[in-house]
Amino acid sequence: MGILFLFKYYNFFNDSIFGLLTDWGIRMTLPNFDLLLPVGISFYTFQAVGYTIDVYRGDIKSEKHFGIYALFVSFFPQLVAGPIERAVNLLPQFKETKKIDYAQAAQGIKLMIWGYFMKIVVADRLAIYVNSVYGIPEYHSSITLFIATIFFAFQIYCDFAGYSNIAIGCAKIMGFDLMTNFRRPYFAQSCAEFWSRWHISLSTWFKDYVYIPLGGNRVGTTKNYRNILITFVISGLWHGANWTFVIWGGLNGLYQVLFKILKISPKRKTENTEFNFIYIGNLILTFVLISFSWIFFRANTFTDALVIIERMFTVAGNLFIGDKSSFAYSVFAIIVLMLKEGYDEFFPNGNLFFKSTKKSVRFISYSLVIILILLLGVFDGGQFIYFQF
Known part of the structure; x- marks a missing residue:
């Protein structure tokens, strides 16, 4: 340390x-x-x-x-x-003695292919727009800053989850099983559930080595809230030596406390209409709150973060698109991502496309992903965001 x-x-x-x-x-x-x-x-x-x-x-x-x-x-x-x-x-x-196993290697290659799609097609494509807006936020309107913030939410997810998929897939080809690091976090219905789906290896690390030793939830309500806030502030500091990361961590800890106080918790997706509305409402609320916190994570300085937040709610104007084709590709990439993740979330036992029982269908599905990588991928993109941590 x-x-x-x-x-x-x-x-x-x-x-x-x-x-x-x-x-x-x-x-x-x-x-x-x-x-x-x-x-x-x-x-x-x-x-x-x-x-x-x-x-x-x-x-x-x-x-x-x-x-x-x-x-x-x-x-x-x-x-x-x-x-x-x-x-x-x-x-x-x-x-253990490791031998190449065809099924395991094939699974690893599939994970790597999807990881490359997330990184090269989604994350690096979105980075072009996000960097141009967040680089000079004082020149952009509210609608532009809202779109850039949403784009960054998907950029950082696909950048980091893409790396995790590549790493897990690479290890799996050699016969090693690494833990799952992401589990469709933007389908979470509360901030607590989000952190049980996002960067799982770090979240569980802080839970086991910081939160629980502090007393976890085995203490009084006030001390439990204190433990949550301390854990998330430290988590923010882990991400970088900058006050923007500390505020980002503290904000996410505050979300956790507020959700506990307001008793906002996940609802099942398959109950009646009322529960479905609650599910959708919780999902949207969680995404909005998490996306708002990403402003502090992405902003170059604390002052920039305040400028972005202020202009989001005060400055009207036209949407900055930049390169039209790149913007369209970005939207298309997000749609493809969410269609696959939505199918995995709502139909875990489905048998279409990547999960089809037919080898030919699976082969075509992954071949299409490779084609999208080659056609829409940004091959001169920057390094992975989390390399700096």
Whole structure:
């Protein structure tokens, strides 16, 4: 944790603390360090910390073979952006003899294909529009900022979930099973359910190693709310040494508390009409709240975030589209994404397209996805967003 603090947080705390002391008339300075941040440092640090805590608690036995432990910390498919694996799941797999299994390899390739679609066709295509708007928010109207915020909600999801699918699929080809990291989060009906579907490996990490040790929900109501807020603020800080991430984390913690106070909880999708309306209402409310919090995550500075929020509700004007074909491709990509995810959500046992019992139908479905990647993909896009964490 000291290594993580030095590389990622030292300058942030140095500037914040000594800036505060200066405001109080106390002049103290320590030099900042211009250090190159190792790629994915937060991910493999947390994986190593989880192992250490599990050994300390006696949940697992310490690994005596240094090579196997080093492989656990630096396993290349999920090294730079997760999933943050648990020792109890991954370490035993390194001691097994692995043989290529056709069915498992085929499943891995399918995951990778869909992961590439999410990253190259959806995320990197949406990034073109989002970057142009969020780069100069003071020049854009409310409708443009609303669309850019919605686009970013899908961009960050497809960027990160796309990487997770590629990592899980790559490991699966070699015979290793990594934990599921995303489970259609934008179909969640509450913020609590959203976080049980989004970046699951990190959410469960904070639950097991921060939230529960603080007392979890086994304490009084007020302390339970405190534990939620502390956990989410720390989660926000994990994402980056910037006040925008801290506010983003605190805002999501506040959502959790408010949902508990208002007793907003998921409803089943298949009951009567009244419950269906409640389901749709909860789904929309959750998406709106989560998308609003993404403003702080994406904005370059806290000031930019405030400008975006202010202009969203005060500045009328025409919708900025930019390149029309790119904008149309972006909308089309989101539609394809939601059709597949909606089918997986509402028909988990369905047998159409990717889930068809006929090999020829599955082959055609994935071939069409590959064609979409080649035709609509942005191959000169940037790195994965979560590489910076």
